[in-house]
Amino acid sequence: MLQKFDPRNAQLMIYVGNELLPRDQAKVSVFDSVVQGGDAIWEGLRLYKDGVFMLDRHLDRLFDSAKAMHFSKIPTRVEIKKALKSTLEANKMSDEVHIRLTLTRGEKITSGMDPRLNTKGCCLIILPEYKPPVYDNQSGIKIVTSTIRRNSPNHLDSKIHHNNLINNILAKIQSNHAGADAALMLDVHGFASELNGTNIFMIKKGRIYKPFADACLPGITRGLIIEIAKELGIDCVEKNISLVELYTADHVFCTGTMGEITPIIEIDGRIIEAKEKNDILTRIKHSFEMKIPSHSVKVAEL
Numbered sequence: 001m002l003q004k005f006d007p008r009n010a011q012l013m014i015y016v017g018n019e020l021l022p023r024d025q026a027k028v029s030v031f032d033s034v035v036q037g038g039d040a041i042w043e044g045l046r047l048y049k050d051g052v053f054m055l056d057r058h059l060d061r062l063f064d065s066a067k068a069m070h071f072s073k074i075p076t077r078v079e080i081k082k083a084l085k086s087t088l089e090a091n092k093m094s095d096e097v098h099i100r101l102t103l104t105r106g107e108k109i110t111s112g113m114d115p116r117l118n119t120k121g122c123c124l125i126i127l128p129e130y131k132p133p134v135y136d137n138q139s140g141i142k143i144v145t146s147t148i149r150r151n152s153p154n155h156l157d158s159k160i161h162h163n164n165l166i167n168n169i170l171a172k173i174q175s176n177h178a179g180a181d182a183a184l185m186l187d188v189h190g191f192a193s194e195l196n197g198t199n200i201f202m203i204k205k206g207r208i209y210k211p212f213a214d215a216c217l218p219g220i221t222r223g224l225i226i227e228i229a230k231e232l233g234i235d236c237v238e239k240n241i242s243l244v245e246l247y248t249a250d251h252v253f254c255t256g257t258m259g260e261i262t263p264i265i266e267i268d269g270r271i272i273e274a275k276e277k278n279d280i281l282t283r284i285k286h287s288f289e290m291k292i293p294s295h296s297v298k299v300a301e302l
């Protein structure tokens with residue numbers, strides 16, 4: 001499903017560096033590391049009427065990424081929350097908002113790869129947009145398997161939520177040409193890893209299965225689904241999952257902040273028949289919705 005421009009986003013105020021600027025004036029320098037080398041990290045957050053969902057878990061991952069990237073002069077958790085609060089208040093936003101929070105290594109004194117050229121410290125960007133979940137979570141989505149492999153820890157460790165998204169973008173281009181909604185990406189051994197922008201799960205004979213988080217991003221939503229399965233007393237097993245296992249699963253679904261929980265109804269032309277009677281997926285979706293209030297931080301309390 002191709003996203004469309006939402007007129008509610010015409011007058012956005014966006015946080016860049018230390019300022020809040022109108023949409024058309026919010027820019028980074030051409031000397032910024034994100035322009036020079038995609039040298040940045042990011043988090044996608046969601047604001048519900050109950051507040052910003054699982055904010056501290058997202059910030060934990062952001063700080064882990066910043067440490068792995070050896071960033072310096074990183075804003076503190078308190079500073080990021082303050083910036084987030086002022087941005088959401090400036091936009092008078094209270095629900096149906098996706099927030100793309102990016103932290104770049106900052107501006108360089110001259111173009112080049114060397115992080116020692118970054119003398120000014122990190123640049124924080126907070127881009128909030130009205131954006132309801134991007135997939136049709138009732139009808140589900142169709143996916144195709146991409147020939148582009150997910151990076152292994154040998155190449156670029158997926159534990160860093162970095163801005164080098166070309167790997168995923170190439171896979172997405174393939175799915176666009178195939179008329180699908182998203183691309184399934186395999187790991188270097190040919191096992192399912194994740195979709196180009198979401199994590200994948202399957203359900204078979206009353207059990208949930210998920211790929212090892214070796215080549216996929218360890219998603220915050222993925223983590224919550226694992227907790228929910230435990231609470232519901234449903235086994236959630238981590239294993240290598242082959243394409244044939246996915247084709248013959250009772251249910252397949254993907255998870256992420258952008259789309260929440262989305263059923264996958266077709267993979268490479270094979271229909272996923274939703275055979276299971278005691279519908280685990282419905283129970284998981286229900287528990288997820290029930291958790292939103294208790295797992296969200298109100299904007300006023302940021």
Ligand SMILES: Cc1ncc(COP(=O)(O)O)c(C=O)c1O
Nearest residue numbers: 197198199217219220221256257
């Ligand atoms: C490649 C990839 N996989 C999975 C996810 C889902 O992660 P989360 O549940 O933390 O949004 C994302 C989100 O940014 C992603 O970029």
